[in-house]
Amino acid sequence: MTKTKEEKRDAIIAACCIGAFYVLILILEAVVPATHILFSILKKSAVYSLAAVSMNLLNGFTGLFSLGQAGFMLLGAYTYAILNMPTELKLGTSVYKYYECAIHFDMGFLPSLLLAGVIAAVFAALIGIPVLRLKSDYLAIATLGFAEIIRAVFQWEALGPVTNGANILSGFTDLNHIYIPFTKIAIPPTFFVMLLSGICIAIVLLLINSSFGRAFKAIRDDEIAAEAMGINLFKHKEMSFIISSFFAGISGALLAMYQFTVKAATFKTAMTYEILLIVVIGGIGSISGSCIGSFLFIACNEWWLRFLDESSNNIAGLNIFRSGFRKVVFSLIIMVIVLFFRKGLMGDKELTAKNVRQFIAGKKSEKKAKGGEKA
Protein backbone atom coordinates (compact mmCIF):
# COMPACT_ATOMS: atom_id res chain seq x y z
CA MET A 1 0.00 0.00 0.00
CA THR A 2 1.65 3.21 -1.11
CA LYS A 3 1.04 6.43 0.72
CA THR A 4 -1.20 8.88 -1.05
CA LYS A 5 -0.33 12.55 -1.35
CA GLU A 6 -3.01 13.38 1.19
CA GLU A 7 -1.57 10.98 3.76
CA LYS A 8 1.85 12.51 3.30
CA ARG A 9 0.43 15.98 3.74
CA ASP A 10 -1.41 14.91 6.88
CA ALA A 11 1.77 13.42 8.30
CA ILE A 12 3.60 16.70 7.70
CA ILE A 13 0.77 18.67 9.32
CA ALA A 14 0.85 16.37 12.35
CA ALA A 15 4.62 16.68 12.65
CA CYS A 16 4.39 20.46 12.43
CA CYS A 17 1.67 20.58 15.10
CA ILE A 18 3.72 18.43 17.45
CA GLY A 19 6.81 20.56 16.76
CA ALA A 20 4.85 23.76 17.33
CA PHE A 21 3.48 22.34 20.56
CA TYR A 22 6.96 21.68 21.92
CA VAL A 23 8.17 25.11 20.82
CA LEU A 24 5.19 26.60 22.62
CA ILE A 25 6.19 24.76 25.80
CA LEU A 26 9.75 26.07 25.46
CA ILE A 27 8.51 29.64 24.99
CA LEU A 28 6.12 29.35 27.91
CA GLU A 29 8.92 28.12 30.12
CA ALA A 30 11.10 31.03 29.08
CA VAL A 31 8.39 33.64 29.61
CA VAL A 32 6.15 32.51 32.47
CA PRO A 33 7.71 32.21 35.95
CA ALA A 34 8.66 28.61 36.69
CA THR A 35 6.59 28.56 39.86
CA HIS A 36 3.33 29.02 37.95
CA ILE A 37 0.88 26.17 38.58
CA LEU A 38 0.56 25.59 34.82
CA PHE A 39 3.94 23.90 34.78
CA SER A 40 3.26 21.53 37.60
CA ILE A 41 -0.02 20.59 35.87
CA LEU A 42 1.72 20.06 32.55
CA LYS A 43 4.52 18.02 34.11
CA LYS A 44 2.18 15.81 36.08
CA SER A 45 -0.14 15.31 33.14
CA ALA A 46 2.82 14.32 30.95
CA VAL A 47 3.72 11.66 33.51
CA TYR A 48 0.12 10.50 33.80
CA SER A 49 -0.28 10.50 30.01
CA LEU A 50 2.46 7.92 29.73
CA ALA A 51 0.95 5.86 32.56
CA ALA A 52 -2.49 6.08 30.94
CA VAL A 53 -1.15 5.17 27.50
CA SER A 54 0.64 2.15 28.91
CA MET A 55 -2.60 1.10 30.62
CA ASN A 56 -4.52 1.74 27.41
CA LEU A 57 -2.16 -0.55 25.53
CA LEU A 58 -3.30 -3.38 27.80
CA ASN A 59 -6.93 -2.48 28.47
CA GLY A 60 -7.85 -0.75 25.26
CA PHE A 61 -5.76 -2.46 22.62
CA THR A 62 -5.20 -5.97 23.92
CA GLY A 63 -8.42 -6.30 25.89
CA LEU A 64 -6.68 -7.33 29.11
CA PHE A 65 -8.32 -5.74 32.11
CA SER A 66 -5.33 -5.17 34.36
CA LEU A 67 -5.24 -3.05 37.50
CA GLY A 68 -1.58 -3.43 38.38
CA GLN A 69 -0.44 -0.06 37.07
CA ALA A 70 0.47 1.51 40.42
CA GLY A 71 2.56 -1.55 41.29
CA PHE A 72 4.64 -1.27 38.14
CA MET A 73 4.98 2.47 38.60
CA LEU A 74 6.20 1.86 42.12
CA LEU A 75 8.80 -0.59 40.84
CA GLY A 76 9.97 2.00 38.32
CA ALA A 77 10.05 4.85 40.82
CA TYR A 78 12.04 2.86 43.38
CA THR A 79 14.43 1.44 40.82
CA TYR A 80 15.14 4.92 39.54
CA ALA A 81 15.49 6.48 42.98
CA ILE A 82 17.76 3.78 44.37
CA LEU A 83 20.01 3.53 41.32
CA ASN A 84 20.30 7.25 40.70
CA MET A 85 20.81 8.46 44.27
CA PRO A 86 24.48 9.50 44.72
CA THR A 87 26.53 6.92 46.62
CA GLU A 88 27.70 9.35 49.34
CA LEU A 89 24.06 10.17 50.07
CA LYS A 90 23.22 6.48 50.33
CA LEU A 91 26.05 5.88 52.80
CA GLY A 92 25.26 9.00 54.81
CA THR A 93 22.54 9.28 57.39
CA SER A 94 20.25 11.87 55.87
CA VAL A 95 18.16 9.49 53.72
CA TYR A 96 18.88 6.01 55.08
CA LYS A 97 18.42 6.94 58.73
CA TYR A 98 17.57 3.57 60.16
CA TYR A 99 19.26 1.23 57.73
CA GLU A 100 22.67 0.77 56.24
CA CYS A 101 22.27 1.07 52.49
CA ALA A 102 23.32 -2.13 50.74
CA ILE A 103 23.77 -0.58 47.31
CA HIS A 104 27.17 1.03 46.93
CA PHE A 105 27.01 2.48 43.44
CA ASP A 106 24.99 5.00 41.46
CA MET A 107 24.40 5.78 37.81
CA GLY A 108 23.23 8.60 35.59
CA PHE A 109 19.58 9.43 35.22
CA LEU A 110 19.18 7.97 31.72
CA PRO A 111 20.45 4.45 32.50
CA SER A 112 18.46 4.55 35.77
CA LEU A 113 15.36 5.56 33.87
CA LEU A 114 15.85 2.77 31.38
CA LEU A 115 16.47 0.21 34.11
CA ALA A 116 13.34 1.42 35.89
CA GLY A 117 11.38 0.27 32.86
CA VAL A 118 13.37 -2.94 32.55
CA ILE A 119 12.82 -3.96 36.18
CA ALA A 120 9.09 -3.33 35.88
CA ALA A 121 9.07 -5.35 32.65
CA VAL A 122 10.95 -8.26 34.27
CA PHE A 123 8.42 -8.39 37.09
CA ALA A 124 5.62 -8.25 34.54
CA ALA A 125 7.13 -11.18 32.66
CA LEU A 126 7.26 -13.28 35.84
CA ILE A 127 3.79 -12.27 37.04
CA GLY A 128 2.34 -12.64 33.57
CA ILE A 129 3.04 -16.35 33.31
CA PRO A 130 0.47 -17.39 35.92
CA VAL A 131 -1.80 -14.34 35.79
CA LEU A 132 -2.42 -13.95 32.06
CA ARG A 133 -4.21 -17.29 31.97
CA LEU A 134 -7.02 -15.56 33.81
CA LYS A 135 -9.71 -13.57 32.08
CA SER A 136 -11.41 -10.18 32.60
CA ASP A 137 -12.40 -9.58 36.23
CA TYR A 138 -10.18 -12.34 37.55
CA LEU A 139 -7.16 -10.85 35.82
CA ALA A 140 -8.05 -7.45 37.28
CA ILE A 141 -8.23 -8.88 40.80
CA ALA A 142 -4.97 -10.77 40.42
CA THR A 143 -3.05 -7.74 39.11
CA LEU A 144 -4.60 -5.51 41.77
CA GLY A 145 -3.42 -8.00 44.37
CA PHE A 146 0.05 -7.98 42.86
CA ALA A 147 0.25 -4.19 43.11
CA GLU A 148 -0.81 -4.29 46.76
CA ILE A 149 1.71 -7.02 47.57
CA ILE A 150 4.51 -5.07 45.89
CA ARG A 151 3.60 -2.01 47.93
CA ALA A 152 3.66 -4.02 51.16
CA VAL A 153 6.94 -5.72 50.26
CA PHE A 154 8.65 -2.40 49.56
CA GLN A 155 7.65 -1.17 53.01
CA TRP A 156 8.89 -4.35 54.65
CA GLU A 157 11.58 -3.77 57.25
CA ALA A 158 13.77 -6.66 56.15
CA LEU A 159 14.29 -4.93 52.81
CA GLY A 160 15.19 -1.66 54.51
CA PRO A 161 18.84 -1.66 53.41
CA VAL A 162 17.58 -1.41 49.83
CA THR A 163 14.21 0.31 49.96
CA ASN A 164 14.67 2.36 53.13
CA GLY A 165 11.61 0.61 54.54
CA ALA A 166 8.54 2.77 54.79
CA ASN A 167 10.62 5.95 54.74
CA ILE A 168 11.02 8.49 52.00
CA LEU A 169 13.73 8.23 49.36
CA SER A 170 15.10 11.51 48.09
CA GLY A 171 18.22 13.18 46.77
CA PHE A 172 18.12 11.64 43.29
CA THR A 173 18.16 13.71 40.09
CA ASP A 174 14.86 15.53 39.79
CA LEU A 175 13.34 17.39 36.88
CA ASN A 176 14.99 20.68 37.82
CA HIS A 177 18.48 19.27 37.55
CA ILE A 178 18.61 17.79 34.10
CA TYR A 179 21.46 19.06 32.00
CA ILE A 180 22.37 18.56 28.37
CA PRO A 181 25.13 15.90 28.50
CA PHE A 182 28.71 17.24 28.93
CA THR A 183 27.45 20.80 29.45
CA LYS A 184 26.05 22.83 32.29
CA ILE A 185 23.01 23.95 30.32
CA ALA A 186 19.83 22.96 32.14
CA ILE A 187 16.97 21.49 30.11
CA PRO A 188 13.67 23.20 30.95
CA PRO A 189 11.89 20.66 33.22
CA THR A 190 8.43 20.74 31.59
CA PHE A 191 9.93 20.42 28.15
CA PHE A 192 12.10 17.55 29.29
CA VAL A 193 9.35 15.48 30.88
CA MET A 194 7.02 16.11 27.94
CA LEU A 195 9.72 15.17 25.47
CA LEU A 196 10.52 11.96 27.29
CA SER A 197 6.95 10.82 27.72
CA GLY A 198 6.23 11.97 24.16
CA ILE A 199 8.98 9.70 22.85
CA CYS A 200 7.64 6.75 24.86
CA ILE A 201 4.08 7.42 23.65
CA ALA A 202 5.34 7.63 20.07
CA ILE A 203 6.96 4.21 20.48
CA VAL A 204 3.66 2.78 21.73
CA LEU A 205 1.89 4.42 18.79
CA LEU A 206 4.31 2.82 16.32
CA LEU A 207 3.81 -0.53 18.03
CA ILE A 208 0.03 -0.27 17.82
CA ASN A 209 0.17 0.50 14.11
CA SER A 210 2.54 -2.38 13.40
CA SER A 211 1.44 -5.93 12.68
CA PHE A 212 1.94 -6.73 16.38
CA GLY A 213 -0.56 -4.02 17.20
CA ARG A 214 -3.02 -5.57 14.79
CA ALA A 215 -2.54 -8.92 16.49
CA PHE A 216 -3.23 -7.27 19.88
CA LYS A 217 -6.43 -5.71 18.56
CA ALA A 218 -7.45 -9.03 17.01
CA ILE A 219 -7.06 -10.70 20.41
CA ARG A 220 -9.16 -7.93 21.97
CA ASP A 221 -11.92 -8.34 19.40
CA ASP A 222 -12.12 -12.13 19.32
CA GLU A 223 -9.70 -14.49 21.01
CA ILE A 224 -10.96 -17.60 19.26
CA ALA A 225 -10.73 -16.08 15.80
CA ALA A 226 -7.29 -14.67 16.60
CA GLU A 227 -6.12 -18.12 17.67
CA ALA A 228 -7.59 -19.65 14.53
CA MET A 229 -5.51 -17.18 12.49
CA GLY A 230 -2.43 -18.64 14.15
CA ILE A 231 -1.84 -15.85 16.67
CA ASN A 232 -0.31 -17.36 19.80
CA LEU A 233 -2.57 -15.90 22.49
CA PHE A 234 -0.32 -16.31 25.48
CA LYS A 235 2.80 -15.05 23.75
CA HIS A 236 1.11 -11.89 22.52
CA LYS A 237 -0.67 -11.18 25.79
CA GLU A 238 2.61 -11.60 27.65
CA MET A 239 4.34 -9.29 25.20
CA SER A 240 1.68 -6.62 25.58
CA PHE A 241 1.84 -6.97 29.37
CA ILE A 242 5.63 -6.62 29.42
CA ILE A 243 5.68 -3.60 27.11
CA SER A 244 2.89 -1.91 29.04
CA SER A 245 4.71 -2.49 32.32
CA PHE A 246 7.97 -1.22 30.87
CA PHE A 247 6.37 2.12 30.11
CA ALA A 248 4.50 2.10 33.41
CA GLY A 249 7.89 1.69 35.08
CA ILE A 250 9.31 4.65 33.15
CA SER A 251 6.29 6.76 34.05
CA GLY A 252 6.84 5.78 37.69
CA ALA A 253 10.43 6.98 37.44
CA LEU A 254 9.28 10.24 35.85
CA LEU A 255 6.77 10.64 38.66
CA ALA A 256 9.63 10.25 41.14
CA MET A 257 11.58 12.94 39.28
CA TYR A 258 8.53 15.18 39.27
CA GLN A 259 7.77 14.93 42.97
CA PHE A 260 11.41 14.91 44.25
CA THR A 261 10.68 12.08 46.69
CA VAL A 262 9.45 8.50 46.55
CA LYS A 263 7.39 6.75 49.15
CA ALA A 264 5.76 3.36 48.65
CA ALA A 265 2.66 4.41 50.58
CA THR A 266 1.65 6.84 47.81
CA PHE A 267 1.35 4.12 45.16
CA LYS A 268 -2.07 3.05 46.32
CA THR A 269 -4.86 1.38 44.41
CA ALA A 270 -6.42 4.84 44.17
CA MET A 271 -3.61 5.79 41.80
CA THR A 272 -4.49 2.91 39.48
CA TYR A 273 -8.11 4.02 39.56
CA GLU A 274 -7.12 7.58 38.69
CA ILE A 275 -5.26 6.29 35.67
CA LEU A 276 -8.14 3.99 34.75
CA LEU A 277 -10.48 6.97 34.98
CA ILE A 278 -8.23 8.94 32.63
CA VAL A 279 -8.22 6.06 30.16
CA VAL A 280 -12.00 5.73 30.29
CA ILE A 281 -12.65 9.47 30.03
CA GLY A 282 -10.17 9.89 27.20
CA GLY A 283 -11.52 6.88 25.35
CA ILE A 284 -10.57 3.24 25.68
CA GLY A 285 -8.44 2.47 22.67
CA SER A 286 -7.37 6.05 21.90
CA ILE A 287 -3.82 7.21 22.58
CA SER A 288 -4.56 10.90 22.04
CA GLY A 289 -7.66 10.43 24.21
CA SER A 290 -5.45 9.26 27.08
CA CYS A 291 -3.20 12.31 26.69
CA ILE A 292 -6.08 14.79 26.54
CA GLY A 293 -7.84 12.94 29.35
CA SER A 294 -4.87 13.12 31.66
CA PHE A 295 -4.38 16.84 31.08
CA LEU A 296 -8.06 17.57 31.73
CA PHE A 297 -8.14 15.28 34.73
CA ILE A 298 -5.08 16.75 36.40
CA ALA A 299 -5.97 20.35 35.51
CA CYS A 300 -9.55 20.00 36.81
CA ASN A 301 -8.51 18.16 39.91
CA GLU A 302 -5.65 20.39 40.93
CA TRP A 303 -6.13 23.74 39.29
CA TRP A 304 -9.36 24.83 37.63
CA LEU A 305 -11.63 23.69 40.44
CA ARG A 306 -9.43 25.01 43.25
CA PHE A 307 -11.68 28.03 43.80
CA LEU A 308 -14.48 25.72 44.95
CA ASP A 309 -12.45 24.80 48.00
CA GLU A 310 -11.92 28.34 49.21
CA SER A 311 -14.37 29.55 51.78
CA SER A 312 -13.45 33.15 50.99
CA ASN A 313 -15.48 32.81 47.78
CA ASN A 314 -18.70 32.38 49.71
CA ILE A 315 -21.27 35.12 49.27
CA ALA A 316 -23.97 36.08 51.77
CA GLY A 317 -24.16 33.17 54.15
CA LEU A 318 -24.14 30.50 51.43
CA ASN A 319 -21.54 28.14 52.78
CA ILE A 320 -21.21 25.81 49.83
CA PHE A 321 -17.59 26.64 49.10
CA ARG A 322 -15.50 24.70 51.56
CA SER A 323 -12.62 22.26 51.32
CA GLY A 324 -13.80 19.09 49.68
CA PHE A 325 -16.52 20.72 47.60
CA ARG A 326 -14.16 20.53 44.61
CA LYS A 327 -14.32 16.75 44.77
CA VAL A 328 -18.12 16.80 44.63
CA VAL A 329 -18.17 18.99 41.54
CA PHE A 330 -15.38 16.96 40.01
CA SER A 331 -17.34 13.73 40.44
CA LEU A 332 -20.37 15.38 38.86
CA ILE A 333 -18.31 16.49 35.86
CA ILE A 334 -17.02 12.97 35.41
CA MET A 335 -20.54 11.59 35.54
CA VAL A 336 -21.69 14.11 32.95
CA ILE A 337 -18.78 13.25 30.66
CA VAL A 338 -19.50 9.55 30.94
CA LEU A 339 -23.19 10.14 30.26
CA PHE A 340 -22.70 12.32 27.19
CA PHE A 341 -19.59 10.67 25.82
CA ARG A 342 -20.39 7.01 26.25
CA LYS A 343 -17.10 5.94 24.74
CA GLY A 344 -14.97 8.66 26.33
CA LEU A 345 -14.05 12.00 24.82
CA MET A 346 -12.28 10.48 21.83
CA GLY A 347 -13.98 7.09 21.58
CA ASP A 348 -11.47 4.86 19.85
CA LYS A 349 -10.49 7.56 17.35
CA GLU A 350 -7.20 9.41 17.31
CA LEU A 351 -6.61 13.11 16.99
CA THR A 352 -5.14 13.22 13.49
CA ALA A 353 -5.18 15.85 10.79
CA LYS A 354 -7.58 13.68 8.77
CA ASN A 355 -10.05 13.18 11.59
CA VAL A 356 -9.95 16.86 12.51
CA ARG A 357 -10.70 17.77 8.90
CA GLN A 358 -13.60 15.33 8.77
CA PHE A 359 -14.86 16.65 12.07
CA ILE A 360 -14.77 20.22 10.79
CA ALA A 361 -16.44 19.22 7.53
CA GLY A 362 -19.13 17.40 9.49
CA LYS A 363 -19.84 20.27 11.86
CA LYS A 364 -19.10 23.35 9.87
CA SER A 365 -21.21 25.47 12.17
CA GLU A 366 -18.98 24.96 15.20
CA LYS A 367 -15.66 24.95 13.51
CA LYS A 368 -13.58 26.79 16.03
CA ALA A 369 -11.52 25.63 18.97
CA LYS A 370 -10.08 22.46 17.45
CA GLY A 371 -6.35 22.68 17.18
CA GLY A 372 -3.83 20.09 16.20
CA GLU A 373 -2.35 19.44 19.60
CA LYS A 374 -1.27 15.86 19.48
CA ALA A 375 1.57 15.17 21.85
Place this chain on the structure above:
Amino acid sequence: MSETLLTIENLQVRYGGIEAVKGVSFDVHEGEIVTLIGANGAGKSSTLRSIAGLEKPSGGKITFRGDNLTGRDPTSIVKKGITLVPEGRRIFADLTVLENLKVGAYLRNDDISNDIQWVYELFPRLKERSWQLGGTLSGGEQQMLAVGRALMSRPKLMMMDEPSLGLAPLIVKDIFSIIKEINRQGVTILLIEQNANMALKTADTGYVMETGRITMSGTGAELLSNEGVKAAYLGN
Protein backbone atom coordinates in the same frame (compact mmCIF):
# COMPACT_ATOMS: atom_id res chain seq x y z
CA MET B 1 -7.65 -40.67 -7.24
CA SER B 2 -5.67 -37.62 -6.24
CA GLU B 3 -3.23 -37.53 -3.36
CA THR B 4 -4.43 -37.72 0.25
CA LEU B 5 -3.98 -34.37 1.96
CA LEU B 6 -5.42 -34.97 5.41
CA THR B 7 -5.93 -38.26 7.20
CA ILE B 8 -7.92 -38.58 10.39
CA GLU B 9 -7.55 -41.87 12.22
CA ASN B 10 -9.73 -42.87 15.15
CA LEU B 11 -9.99 -39.28 16.45
CA GLN B 12 -11.44 -38.88 19.93
CA VAL B 13 -12.32 -35.63 21.70
CA ARG B 14 -13.47 -35.44 25.27
CA TYR B 15 -14.86 -32.59 27.35
CA GLY B 16 -14.51 -33.69 30.96
CA GLY B 17 -16.48 -36.91 31.15
CA ILE B 18 -18.36 -36.39 27.91
CA GLU B 19 -16.98 -37.99 24.80
CA ALA B 20 -17.97 -35.70 21.94
CA VAL B 21 -16.07 -37.52 19.19
CA LYS B 22 -15.80 -41.28 19.57
CA GLY B 23 -13.24 -42.51 17.10
CA VAL B 24 -13.74 -40.82 13.75
CA SER B 25 -11.70 -41.71 10.69
CA PHE B 26 -11.77 -40.13 7.25
CA ASP B 27 -9.56 -38.84 4.46
CA VAL B 28 -9.51 -35.58 2.57
CA HIS B 29 -7.97 -35.75 -0.89
CA GLU B 30 -6.24 -32.85 -2.55
CA GLY B 31 -8.52 -30.61 -4.59
CA GLU B 32 -11.75 -31.99 -3.14
CA ILE B 33 -14.65 -30.44 -1.32
CA VAL B 34 -15.44 -32.70 1.61
CA THR B 35 -18.39 -32.18 3.89
CA LEU B 36 -19.39 -33.49 7.28
CA ILE B 37 -23.09 -33.23 7.93
CA GLY B 38 -25.03 -34.04 11.05
CA ALA B 39 -27.30 -32.70 13.73
CA ASN B 40 -26.29 -30.46 16.63
CA GLY B 41 -23.99 -32.23 19.05
CA ALA B 42 -22.87 -34.83 16.53
CA GLY B 43 -19.26 -33.82 17.09
CA LYS B 44 -18.64 -32.01 13.79
CA SER B 45 -17.29 -28.81 15.30
CA SER B 46 -15.14 -30.68 17.80
CA THR B 47 -13.58 -32.63 14.94
CA LEU B 48 -12.77 -29.42 13.08
CA ARG B 49 -11.52 -27.63 16.16
CA SER B 50 -9.14 -30.44 17.00
CA ILE B 51 -7.76 -30.47 13.46
CA ALA B 52 -7.14 -26.72 13.79
CA GLY B 53 -5.41 -27.28 17.13
CA LEU B 54 -7.95 -25.31 19.14
CA GLU B 55 -8.89 -28.49 21.00
CA LYS B 56 -6.54 -31.24 22.15
CA PRO B 57 -7.78 -34.63 20.99
CA SER B 58 -7.80 -37.33 23.67
CA GLY B 59 -6.89 -40.01 21.17
CA GLY B 60 -6.28 -40.75 17.52
CA LYS B 61 -4.03 -39.31 14.88
CA ILE B 62 -4.20 -36.37 12.48
CA THR B 63 -1.82 -36.47 9.52
CA PHE B 64 -1.44 -33.63 7.04
CA ARG B 65 0.79 -34.16 3.98
CA GLY B 66 2.77 -36.78 5.87
CA ASP B 67 3.26 -34.72 9.05
CA ASN B 68 1.68 -35.76 12.31
CA LEU B 69 -0.30 -32.76 13.55
CA THR B 70 -1.95 -34.41 16.56
CA GLY B 71 -1.94 -32.05 19.55
CA ARG B 72 0.16 -29.36 17.83
CA ASP B 73 -0.56 -25.71 18.59
CA PRO B 74 -2.72 -23.60 16.24
CA THR B 75 0.22 -21.43 15.17
CA SER B 76 2.19 -24.30 13.68
CA ILE B 77 -0.95 -25.79 12.14
CA VAL B 78 -1.76 -22.53 10.35
CA LYS B 79 1.87 -22.42 9.21
CA LYS B 80 1.48 -25.91 7.73
CA GLY B 81 -1.38 -24.62 5.58
CA ILE B 82 -4.65 -25.33 7.39
CA THR B 83 -7.01 -22.53 8.35
CA LEU B 84 -10.36 -22.55 10.01
CA VAL B 85 -13.24 -20.21 9.25
CA PRO B 86 -14.78 -20.36 12.70
CA GLU B 87 -18.45 -20.87 13.42
CA GLY B 88 -20.45 -17.66 13.58
CA ARG B 89 -17.92 -15.79 11.43
CA ARG B 90 -16.10 -14.15 14.35
CA ILE B 91 -14.63 -11.29 12.37
CA PHE B 92 -12.69 -8.62 14.27
CA ALA B 93 -15.44 -6.06 14.78
CA ASP B 94 -13.27 -3.03 15.62
CA LEU B 95 -10.74 -3.55 12.85
CA THR B 96 -11.31 -2.38 9.30
CA VAL B 97 -11.95 -4.88 6.52
CA LEU B 98 -8.38 -4.43 5.28
CA GLU B 99 -6.95 -4.89 8.78
CA ASN B 100 -9.02 -8.05 9.19
CA LEU B 101 -7.44 -9.40 6.02
CA LYS B 102 -3.97 -8.41 7.22
CA VAL B 103 -4.48 -10.26 10.49
CA GLY B 104 -5.35 -13.32 8.40
CA ALA B 105 -1.85 -13.11 6.92
CA TYR B 106 -0.23 -12.54 10.31
CA LEU B 107 2.14 -15.51 10.12
CA ARG B 108 3.39 -14.64 6.65
CA ASN B 109 6.48 -12.55 6.10
CA ASP B 110 6.26 -12.25 2.34
CA ASP B 111 4.39 -9.74 0.21
CA ILE B 112 0.65 -10.03 0.71
CA SER B 113 -0.61 -7.33 -1.68
CA ASN B 114 -1.33 -9.89 -4.45
CA ASP B 115 -3.45 -11.95 -2.11
CA ILE B 116 -5.37 -8.90 -0.95
CA GLN B 117 -6.11 -8.26 -4.64
CA TRP B 118 -7.14 -11.89 -5.06
CA VAL B 119 -9.57 -11.71 -2.13
CA TYR B 120 -10.96 -8.43 -3.46
CA GLU B 121 -11.52 -10.10 -6.85
CA LEU B 122 -13.39 -12.96 -5.20
CA PHE B 123 -15.43 -10.55 -3.07
CA PRO B 124 -15.76 -7.17 -4.80
CA ARG B 125 -18.04 -6.07 -1.96
CA LEU B 126 -15.11 -6.21 0.44
CA LYS B 127 -13.07 -3.91 -1.75
CA GLU B 128 -15.83 -1.31 -1.65
CA ARG B 129 -15.90 -1.56 2.11
CA SER B 130 -12.18 -1.90 2.79
CA TRP B 131 -12.10 1.08 5.22
CA GLN B 132 -15.27 0.13 7.04
CA LEU B 133 -15.11 -1.52 10.47
CA GLY B 134 -15.79 -5.24 10.35
CA GLY B 135 -18.61 -4.95 12.86
CA THR B 136 -20.60 -2.64 10.59
CA LEU B 137 -20.85 -5.19 7.76
CA SER B 138 -23.98 -7.21 7.12
CA GLY B 139 -24.05 -10.90 8.01
CA GLY B 140 -23.34 -12.01 4.45
CA GLU B 141 -20.47 -9.56 4.07
CA GLN B 142 -19.05 -10.69 7.39
CA GLN B 143 -19.08 -14.28 6.16
CA MET B 144 -17.27 -13.16 3.00
CA LEU B 145 -14.74 -11.36 5.17
CA ALA B 146 -14.27 -14.44 7.34
CA VAL B 147 -13.57 -16.53 4.23
CA GLY B 148 -11.30 -13.86 2.76
CA ARG B 149 -9.41 -13.56 6.02
CA ALA B 150 -8.84 -17.31 6.12
CA LEU B 151 -7.60 -17.28 2.52
CA MET B 152 -4.99 -14.64 3.39
CA SER B 153 -2.83 -17.28 5.05
CA ARG B 154 -2.65 -19.06 1.66
CA PRO B 155 -4.00 -22.36 3.00
CA LYS B 156 -3.80 -25.73 1.29
CA LEU B 157 -6.84 -26.78 3.25
CA MET B 158 -9.59 -24.42 4.34
CA MET B 159 -12.00 -25.70 6.95
CA MET B 160 -15.37 -24.04 7.32
CA ASP B 161 -17.64 -24.36 10.31
CA GLU B 162 -21.23 -23.78 9.20
CA PRO B 163 -20.76 -20.99 6.67
CA SER B 164 -24.53 -20.77 6.08
CA LEU B 165 -25.38 -20.12 9.72
CA GLY B 166 -27.91 -17.31 10.05
CA LEU B 167 -27.77 -16.21 6.41
CA ALA B 168 -30.57 -15.71 3.92
CA PRO B 169 -30.98 -18.52 1.33
CA LEU B 170 -29.88 -16.29 -1.53
CA ILE B 171 -26.67 -15.29 0.27
CA VAL B 172 -26.03 -18.93 1.16
CA LYS B 173 -26.17 -19.74 -2.54
CA ASP B 174 -23.61 -17.00 -3.25
CA ILE B 175 -21.32 -18.23 -0.52
CA PHE B 176 -21.43 -21.78 -1.81
CA SER B 177 -20.72 -20.73 -5.38
CA ILE B 178 -17.69 -18.80 -4.11
CA ILE B 179 -16.58 -21.85 -2.13
CA LYS B 180 -16.68 -23.80 -5.40
CA GLU B 181 -14.70 -21.07 -7.14
CA ILE B 182 -12.06 -21.06 -4.41
CA ASN B 183 -11.86 -24.82 -4.69
CA ARG B 184 -11.39 -24.56 -8.46
CA GLN B 185 -8.41 -22.29 -7.79
CA GLY B 186 -6.71 -25.09 -5.89
CA VAL B 187 -7.78 -24.86 -2.25
CA THR B 188 -9.05 -28.08 -0.72
CA ILE B 189 -12.13 -27.55 1.40
CA LEU B 190 -13.48 -29.35 4.45
CA LEU B 191 -16.91 -28.10 5.30
CA ILE B 192 -19.35 -28.87 8.05
CA GLU B 193 -22.96 -27.96 7.66
CA GLN B 194 -26.42 -28.43 8.97
CA ASN B 195 -27.74 -27.22 5.65
CA ALA B 196 -27.24 -30.74 4.28
CA ASN B 197 -28.91 -30.12 0.95
CA MET B 198 -26.62 -27.28 -0.07
CA ALA B 199 -23.51 -28.91 1.36
CA LEU B 200 -24.04 -32.25 -0.38
CA LYS B 201 -24.80 -30.58 -3.71
CA THR B 202 -21.48 -28.77 -3.50
CA ALA B 203 -19.30 -31.54 -2.07
CA ASP B 204 -17.36 -34.27 -3.86
CA THR B 205 -17.38 -36.47 -0.79
CA GLY B 206 -19.72 -36.43 2.18
CA TYR B 207 -19.74 -38.01 5.62
CA VAL B 208 -22.71 -38.22 7.95
CA MET B 209 -21.91 -37.86 11.64
CA GLU B 210 -24.17 -38.97 14.45
CA THR B 211 -23.38 -38.79 18.18
CA GLY B 212 -19.64 -38.73 17.68
CA ARG B 213 -19.36 -41.35 14.96
CA ILE B 214 -19.40 -41.42 11.19
CA THR B 215 -22.42 -43.49 10.18
CA MET B 216 -22.46 -43.06 6.42
CA SER B 217 -20.17 -41.91 3.66
CA GLY B 218 -20.24 -41.52 -0.09
CA THR B 219 -20.11 -38.97 -2.86
CA GLY B 220 -22.33 -35.92 -2.46
CA ALA B 221 -24.79 -37.21 -5.05
CA GLU B 222 -24.99 -40.66 -3.45
CA LEU B 223 -25.82 -39.22 -0.04
CA LEU B 224 -28.34 -36.80 -1.52
CA SER B 225 -30.31 -39.71 -2.96
CA ASN B 226 -29.88 -41.93 0.12
CA GLU B 227 -33.23 -42.62 1.77
CA GLY B 228 -31.80 -42.49 5.30
CA VAL B 229 -30.13 -39.12 4.72
CA LYS B 230 -33.25 -37.79 3.03
CA ALA B 231 -35.41 -38.74 5.99
CA ALA B 232 -33.03 -37.45 8.66
CA TYR B 233 -31.47 -34.32 7.16
CA LEU B 234 -33.27 -33.24 4.03
CA GLY B 235 -36.73 -33.26 5.50
CA ASN B 236 -38.50 -35.23 2.79
